[in-house]
Amino acid sequence: MNILFLTLHRISDLSERGIYTDLMREFVRHGHHVHIVVPAERRFRESTKMLKTNDAQILRVKTLNIQKTNLIEKGLGTLLLEYQYQRAIQKYWKGIKFDLILYSTPPITFNRVIASVKKRCEAKTYLLLKDIFPQNAVDLGMFSRSSFIYSMFRKKEEKLYQLSDYIGCMSPANVEYVLRHNPSVKAERVEVCPNSIEVDEKNLEYDRDALLQKLNIPMHKLLFIYGGNLGRPQGIDFLTEVLAANEECSDTYFIIVGNGTEFGKMERWFYDNHPRNACLLSSLPKQEYDNLVRACDVGLIFLDKRFTIPNYPSRLLSYLENRMPVLMATDMHTDIGAIAEKNGYGLWTESGNLDTFMEMVDFMATDRNRVRTMGEKGYSYLITNYTVERAYRILMRHFE
Known part of the structure; x- marks a missing residue:
């Protein structure tokens, strides 16, 4: 299949x-031809171009800044994406008949390009739903449900769900949230694909x-990352x-590694x-960060x-x-904590x-054997539920 x-x-x-490169490699391993469209944001000063590798073709499309920028440019850049992606696909891959279109949220503004390719190629479509917008922005007080911005993006969200076969x-x-808040979406089209x-x-030596x-x-304290x-x-x-x-x-001892809009606030603290x-560490080379995670004992998630x-x-x-147990402090609506417990x-x-x-921190600190036991349970759960092999099977059962 052409993906x-x-x-x-x-x-x-x-x-x-x-999570995306790993999944695309799984498609390649099964003999599919993978075509990926990604942004080349303005801050990188790159033009639209195609990168060819033995495994896939990657079309990098010049866009406005979408991440690490002000809300005005982020919003405008997000709205322009579908036009920019559509023009680039028509220019570089007009002769390719795609069998399956995969796309992830964010953003919810790919409707035009999805509809165009779907119609031209009679392709199937699959949405990997990683972000529920605009409601998440309403939750954080960025705008209200009565605003024009919410209404505009909500219509785009509904259209995206309509365009998606699955x-x-x-x-x-x-799954429960999507079905409860979108009654026009049929239950048989929605599934867990984690x-x-x-x-x-x-396990490279370090x-x-x-x-x-x-x-x-x-070196000798229990390390939370x-x-x-x-x-x-x-x-x-x-x-x-x-x-x-x-x-x-x-x-x-707590280790905070990352960046984002609130990094300055954390740095001031x-x-x-x-x-x-x-x-607090702002960034590390990829291999050094991976080694640091391996060196720690307990993972942290905050929402x-x-x-x-x-x-x-x-x-x-x-x-x-x-193989790390995880401590989580989140809202009441996600099930990430319930599944972990x-x-x-x-x-x-x-x-x-x-x-x-x-109390959870103390529970971890008082028994290192408990930390190791919980970590092994987490690894086993990963192998059973969160591998790309399993995600690929979930996806492809609709198209084989």
């Missing part, structure tokens, strides 16, 4: 690790002590409350408070308590892959519940 994949992620080579959701709570990765079995010493991280975006969705205020409370502990039991949509952060997968690899509390969260 067309539309995404906002900046992909340069299919060998990169990530919708793959990250968890059962996501975030997934290609599990790395290589010097743990040397890495921790280089980063000024204590948060890696990923530091933005409004993560509820950074509660994370800083946890860091402050952990200053009373003697044997636990570290500057003002000089914590002895935590550190803003105001969310009414069930988010399911993909950073969970790297924690499970590295049911399967024995994590603990959950509502974001803002500081006393319970610190």
Whole structure:
């Protein structure tokens, strides 16, 4: 099959690790021809061009800045995406008959290009639903449900669901949410197709002590790591409350690695408070970051308590892959914590519940064997549920 994949992620080579590159490599392994469209944001000063590899063709389309920019440019750039992608596909791949169109949210503004290719090629369509917009923006107070902005994007969201032959959701709570809030979508078109990765079995050698010493991280404390975006969705205020409370502990240390719109706020907190039991790292080379995750003991997930949509952060997968239990502080609507507790690899509390969260930290710190046991359960759950082999089978059963 000829596969067309539309995404906002900046992909340069299919060998990169990530939930989308891993899935595309799985399609290649099964003999499919993969064509990927990605943005070349204005800040990178690149023109539209096609990259050919042995595994796939990657069409990099010049766009406005969509990430790490102000809301005005982000909004305009998101709205223009479908026109820019459509023109580029017509120019470079007009003669290709695509059998399947895959696309992920965000954004919800691919309608025009999806409809055009679907009609021209009589292709099937599959939405990988990773973000429920515009409701997530309403939850965070970015605009109201009565605003013109909400109405415009809500219509685009509804149209995207109509164009999709199938919708793959990250968890059962996501499926339930989509069906409850979109009564025109038939239940047989919506399923769980979770975030997934290609599990790395290589376990490359690295010097743990040397890495921790280089980063000024204590070697003998129980290490908790948060890696990923530091933005409004993560509820950074509660994370800083946890860091402050952990200053009373003697044997636990928190490592925060990431960037995003709230990184400056987090940086100011570290500057003002000089914590002895935590550190903040803005970015690390990919291999060094992977090694740091391997060097830690417990993974962390934070989400803003105001969310009414069930988010399911993909950073969970790297924690499970590295056999780490996970502590979670989220809203009441996601099922990421319930799934973790049911399967024995994590603990959950509502974001803002500081006393319970610190009890969870203490629960981990008092028994290292418990940490290892829960980590092994998480790895087993990953192998059974969150591999690209399984995601590929879920997807392809509709098209074979």
